[in-house]
Amino acid sequence: MAAPDPGTKPRHRTSWWLGLVLVLAGLAVLGWVAWQFWGTNWVAHRTQERIVGEVEKKWEADGADVVRVPEGDVEALVRIPRFGDDYSVPVLEGTSDDVLAAGLGHFEDSAGPGRKGNYALAGHRITHGEPLRGMPDLEVGDEVIVQTRSTTYTYVLTSAGADLEVPFTAGWVVDPLPVNPDRGGVQPDQREGQRLITLTTCAELFHTDQRLVAFGVLEKAEPVSR
Structure with a gap:
């Protein structure tokens, strides 16, 4: 009878550990994906709800136009009826990752709510x-x-959400009066002094190179009775 190969056990042991490492690595990747697609949404929705509640209470209590929350400064809440009656998202100043994890971000060099120019917002x-x-x-x-x-400012969209796709470098979409360099492309009515809104987000779910852009114009402004 042939003697067992003395190198068999070490090779088996190495293969077992390698397999275990690969399994753990796969579980780690799955966990990361689950966190990105479900965990971050769970956290963000609760953060948004908290911020909306804090802002509404502050507005009622002390009349501050801008409310400071841990995530940043909030001047407005956005509601989009197309997205449902319970849709209410805070708008924070800036477009950093931390801001966009807590709501919509306001491009800091763009106009304020209801002002002449372009009230430009970004969101995930x-x-x-x-x-x-x-x-x-x-x-x-x-x-x-x-x-x-x-x-309460009511803007009406003049372009649909899927009408315009641009590279993420297309800064013209947040100009005071956006002018599309593609002649004949989607753009707001070219009249100075308009009160516009621009919404921007990723064009594709799993890539960030392109942006979807929608333009709108202020239709009415109504004072809030408190």
Whole structure:
């Protein structure tokens, strides 16, 4: 009878440990994916609900136009009827990762709510609360309601959510009066002094190179009675 190969056990042991490492690595990847697609949404939705509640209480209590929360400064809440009656998302200043994880971000160099120029907002389409997940469903004529402490501004979209796709470097979309360099492309009515809104988000769910952009114009401004 042939003697057993003395190198068999070490090779088996190495293969077992290698297999275990691969399994653990796979579980770690699955855990990361689950966190990105479900965990961040769970956290973000609760963060948004908390911020909306804090802002509404502050507006009632002390009349501050801008409310400071741990995530940043909030001047407005956005409601989009197309996305449901319970849709209410805070708008924070800036477009950093931390801001976009807590709500919509306001491009700091763009106009304020209801002001002349372009009130430009950014938001996630996937993960971190995905407030603009339904961007492609928006249609011309849909309302975007922006509430501040003193005024409710109703904007009406002049382009649909899937009408315009641009590279993430296309800074013209947040200009005071966006002018599309592609002659004949989607853009707001070219009249100075308009009060515009622009919504921007990722064009594809799993890539960030392209952006979907929708433009709107202020239709009415109504004082808030308190």
